[in-house]
Amino acid sequence: MQRSIVPGLVAAALALAAGSAQAAACDKPLFLTFDTGHMGVAPLVAEVLARQQVKATFFLANEKTLNDGRSLDAQWAPWWKARAAEGHLFGSHTFDHVYWRADRAGGGFDMRPTFGPQADHVVRMDAAAYCAELQRAATRFTEMTGQRMAPLFRAPGGKTSPALLAAAGQCGWHHVPWSPAGFLGDELSSEQFPNASLLQKALRDIRPGDILLAHLGIWSRQDPWAPAVLEPLITGLKQRGHCFATLAEHPTYRDALRATPTRP
Template sequence: MLTFRNSLILYTLTLAGLASMVIYQHFSLLWPGLLTIGYAALIGYGSARVESSFFVKTVCHGPASRQQIALTFDDGPTEMTLEILAILRRHSVAATFFCIGQRVNQWPDIVRQAHAEGHIIGNHSFSHGYWFDLFSTIQFQQELQLTNQAIQTAIGRQPALFRPPYGVTTPNLAWAIRQRKLTCVGWNVRTMDTVITNETKLLARAVNALAPGTIFLFHDHVASTARMLEAFILEARNRGYEFVNLNQLLDVQPYV
């Protein structure tokens, strides 16, 4: 698997070789330049594609051997989370909520309710800021710690699962994740519910993506998600799929 560590070693050795050829064999500087551009593009790809596990190992799907799927919801809690919880409760579906720490502090009762109803609460950073990806290692450590503390205060448990905001990872974030011994969880179906406002189109996209082991990414602050969720659950079950939570799908511990 191509990772940041082995690609950096390969880049460094190749660059050293090209540099010596430039110095001693009058090779063109174009080649080291092209190599560096290519390496920068690789870094960008690895940062943006959470499923690549480029900087940190990330679990993005379950086994394809069973007709099981998992629902995950990001960016809550919000008042709309209550509507999502009501639908899940009505159909006996457990899900994972990757929560923003600031919002956990704002709506701890909603987080407590979700946990009491059998849902997993995960860490989704404290601020989910626009410039989150540019944070230092210390800032990432603080983000993870503050969110864990907020969730601990709300439900009495510290999460072991983390989902990076925007699905972007960096070396600094990877170090912070490993230091806190968190399991990084991605997805393999991004429903685009923050962009698709028509619930019929959103439902069609989600249904068409049904496959064994799928982890669906939704957001529990999106109205179109709340409007189509019940229909999606019914259709998935009609096609023989079982909804399970991430700890069962991935065989991981949800809490420390």
């Protein structure tokens, strides 16, 4: 083993151990996850998670930010490094936020990147190209943090097919959707779905074991979700006896993560 990768492996092992200890004392766990976005609420999210002592799982893509940068660029590298040091878990969201559109009859997939040089064009990817796209986010994460990414991914929009999942699985990636009640609504219209109603619905419907989905900034929502809802949601769920863990402790993923805890 090369000396340069030891710190990342040690950090990953410590994070898994800490998650195990937390889960052992928790019989109503929830799994809070964040996909990247315009990053406008990222500092607030980090403050709330630290204040509430909540560990989350982040799925990383290189998305456009409010200052016309990118969520994985040099400006945000210290932010990701700090979250990694805090013991959160990280997975891929595809580097260019690539949507699955269709399986191709001759093999491969029609995909539509949201960002990057082929943004908003339908491109063909074979299994190897899709695996490489997932790995790009993992490689950038290691460059920013010195740690390795978990072998987890979330397809943009949650859009997949059995063939796409099989292709990702062949190169070691495990897909993470979200629970129906775990869709927290931060990408919905704030006129039709105001923050107060989203909070009320989440507190009413979320059940133990649910995977919750939010973002680090959504362009389309006029009244941002995170400042109004995130901390009241966490405190309200805690009052109902829930606790929070990363996906390293989720029964669907923990065995796979312990067998192969990080992406090279």
